[in-house]
Amino acid sequence: xxxxxxxxxxxxxxxxxxxxxxxxxxxxxxxxxxxxxxxxxxxxxxxxxxxxxxxxxxxxxxxxxxxxxxxxxxxxxxxxxxxxxxxxxxxxxxxxxxxxxxxxxxxxxxxxxxxxxxxxxxxxxxxxxxxxxxxxxxxxxxxxxxxxxxxxx
Amino acid sequence: xxxxxxxxxxxxxxxxxxxxxxxxxxxxxxxxxxxxxxxxxxxxxxxxxxxxxxxxxxxxxxxxxxxxxxxxxxxxxxxxxxxxxxxxxxxxxxxxxxxxxxxxxxxxxxxxxxxxxxxxxxxxxxxxxxxxxxxxxxxxxxxxxxxxxxxxx
Numbered sequence: 001x002x003x004x005x006x007x008x009x010x011x012x013x014x015x016x017x018x019x020x021x022x023x024x025x026x027x028x029x030x031x032x033x034x035x036x037x038x039x040x041x042x043x044x045x046x047x048x049x050x051x052x053x054x055x056x057x058x059x060x061x062x063x064x065x066x067x068x069x070x071x072x073x074x075x076x077x078x079x080x081x082x083x084x085x086x087x088x089x090x091x092x093x094x095x096x097x098x099x100x101x102x103x104x105x106x107x108x109x110x111x112x113x114x115x116x117x118x119x120x121x122x123x124x125x126x127x128x129x130x131x132x133x134x135x136x137x138x139x140x141x142x143x144x145x146x147x148x149x150x151x152x153x
Numbered sequence: 154x155x156x157x158x159x160x161x162x163x164x165x166x167x168x169x170x171x172x173x174x175x176x177x178x179x180x181x182x183x184x185x186x187x188x189x190x191x192x193x194x195x196x197x198x199x200x201x202x203x204x205x206x207x208x209x210x211x212x213x214x215x216x217x218x219x220x221x222x223x224x225x226x227x228x229x230x231x232x233x234x235x236x237x238x239x240x241x242x243x244x245x246x247x248x249x250x251x252x253x254x255x256x257x258x259x260x261x262x263x264x265x266x267x268x269x270x271x272x273x274x275x276x277x278x279x280x281x282x283x284x285x286x287x288x289x290x291x292x293x294x295x296x297x298x299x300x301x302x303x304x305x306x
Contacts, residue, residue: 048220048244049207058200067201082260082267083243086236091201105273107235112265114235120258 001097005029005075006130009099012039012052013077013138019044023138026052026076028060028069028093035072036060052076053084057091069093077135079106079128085114089122096126099135154250158182158228159283162252165192165205166230166291172197176291179205179229181213181222181246188225189213205229206237210244222246230288232259232281238267242275249279252288 005027012025016039025039038055042048053076061067073095074088080098085107088096096115098108107114108126115124158180165178169192178192191208195201206229214220226248227241233251238260241249249268251261260267261279268277 042220042243046218046220047211047214048222049202049210049240050220051243054202057202061200065199067195067199067203069201081239081243082265082273083236083239086234086239086260087202090195090204090234090236107239111270111273112235112267114265117264119264120235 001127001130002029002032003131005034005073006077006097006099008034008037009052009075009077010131010134010138012037013135016040016052017138017142023142024052024076024078026056026074028056029073029075030060030064030069030071035063049083051081051084053080054087057087057093061091067091073097075130077131078102078139079108079110080115081105082107082112082114085112088124089114089120092122094124096124097130098126098128099130100132100139101128154280154283155182155185156284158187158226159230159250159252161187161190162205162228162230163284163287163291165190166288169193169205170291170295176295177205177229177231179209179227181209182226182228183213183217183222183224188216202236204234204237206233207240210240210246214244220244226250228283230284231255231292232261232263233268234258235260235265235267238265241277242267242273245275247277249277250283251279251281252283253285253292254281 013023017023036059077099166176170176189212230252
């Protein structure tokens with residue numbers, strides 16, 4: 001685990017915030033180098049699947065010209081949802097580092113152990129809680145401001 | 154549930170088979186009309202997330218100019234994997250009809266109840282086992298032929 005990669009994922013999440021998207025960011029690393037960066041863009045693209053992890057995986061596949069991301073690591077500011085945890089396994093990414101836990105929907109260890117369940121076809125190891133204060137603050141402040149705007153509407 | 158929509162999903166799966174992809178097909182229906190059709194294209198696109206359901210969701214979002222697919226139904230030839238079940242919930246599709254069960258990875262009812270878990274943010278109802286013989290035969294024959302080719306290599 002290298003902190004600088006999580007800090008870059010946080011910078012990506014901040015980009016999402018600037019365009020009023022749920023602030024989650026992700027980077028994919030191979031051989032010590034970032035090969036893709038992304039942030040959540042479901043609103044901008046009006047595409048339900050464009051979470052940070054999915055976009056990062058798609059960019060990495062394009063870069064490596066392969067749907068198999070063996071030997072890659074993904075850094076993401078929040079624990080992946082079922083869709084993204086499933087996508088990480090489908091893409092064969094073996095290592096996941098995430099920031100804040102998502103107690104309701106996280107599929108590393110909070111809700112379902114999608115990443116590590118040996119009954120599934122493919123697995124990843126993970127480490128959570130990296131820079132968790134920064135990662136969760138971004139989300140908390142975003143939702144707080146959103147609720148406030150809703151009250152004012 | 155209308156059988157004709159599952160038959161169209163099966164036709165989509167057959168298209169996947171023709172280009173040597175895992176034969177799974179999906180269609181999304183709104184107001185009794187098909188608004189998107191897709192088949193698995195992970196090999197052709199070398200993109201790990203391009204399962205039939207994901208492509209169908211992306212096409213439907215584009216068509217409706219919205220990431221919210223409220224009021225839509227998805228027909229898919231196999232029980233959705235974690236990624237696709239998660240995507241269905243993220244896209245707010247409320248109804249899922251699928252063909253064959255996937256005991257190892259299905260996230261309607263086989264492995265994890267991603268579609269119906271009220272602890273998650275969004276849910277869908279589902280009905281499985283529709284045209285299951287046709288749907289599972291496609292998959293069985295595909296994997297059988299693949300194993301045979303591997304032995305001959």
